[in-house]
Amino acid sequence: MASPELEQMLEEANVAVLASVDTKGRAHAAPIWYLYENGEFLISTGRGSQKHKNVEANPDVTLVIDRRDLPYLAAMIRGKAEIDGAFSDEQRKQLAFRYLGEEIGKAYLARTEGGNSVTIRLKPEKVIEFNGQAGRN
Numbered sequence: 001m002a003s004p005e006l007e008q009m010l011e012e013a014n015v016a017v018l019a020s021v022d023t024k025g026r027a028h029a030a031p032i033w034y035l036y037e038n039g040e041f042l043i044s045t046g047r048g049s050q051k052h053k054n055v056e057a058n059p060d061v062t063l064v065i066d067r068r069d070l071p072y073l074a075a076m077i078r079g080k081a082e083i084d085g086a087f088s089d090e091q092r093k094q095l096a097f098r099y100l101g102e103e104i105g106k107a108y109l110a111r112t113e114g115g116n117s118v119t120i121r122l123k124p125e126k127v128i129e130f131n132g133q134a135g136r137n
Contacts, residue, residue, distance in 0.1 A: 002075065006129050009065065009073050010036045013098045016065040018043060018120070020054035020081075028054055033099050034063070035091060041077065041122040044087045044095065052118055055081045063122055076128040084119040 002010070019029045028050055035042040041063055045051045055061065059080045066074035087095065096105035 002127050002129060003131070005073060005131065006075055006127075009067055010075075012067070014065050014067060015099075016041075016063050018051060019062040019064065020051060021058050021060070022050065022054050023057045033095055034065075035095055035098070039124065041124075042087070042091065043120040043122070044092070044117050045120060047116050047118050051120060052083065055083055055120055061120075061122060071131075074130040076130075077122065077124045077126075078128075079123050079125040082121045082123070084121050086115060086117045087119055 013033075015031050016034055017029050018032045019027060022028055030051055032043050032045070032051075043051075059082065061079065061081045063077040063079075064074065065077070066072070092109060093105070096108045099105075100108055
């Protein structure tokens with residue numbers, strides 16, 4: 001799917017941007033946290049959120065992930081997204097600890113609940129990688 005450098009970046013806790021289209025054809029782009037498992041991206045969002053509604057109406061999405069420190073690296077991941085049930089408690093913990101660390105992650109989990117959420121599962125169909133060699137990957 002991707003270069004070893006990109007695979008490594010996907011494992012890091014980078015904030016990504018999920019781009020989708022609403023029912024009126026308007027673009028919607030939102031920063032998100034994600035888990036990367038078995039070549040798929042898992043995104044938790046509130047049930048009924050704009051992201052949720054958009055994916056249900058049109059599953060074609062693009063996820064942009066980039067490293068903002070040198071060496072710069074970015075990927076645009078296009079594919080079809082599916083809606084699944086809420087993250088498991090273990091996935092919620094994994095996500096919180098990944099982005100916030102253990103101490104702040106525990107506090108975050110204590111004050112939030114995952115029951116009224118859904119998972120957006122993105123299966124990549126095309127990955128466009130930018131690593132300073134535009135147009136070559």
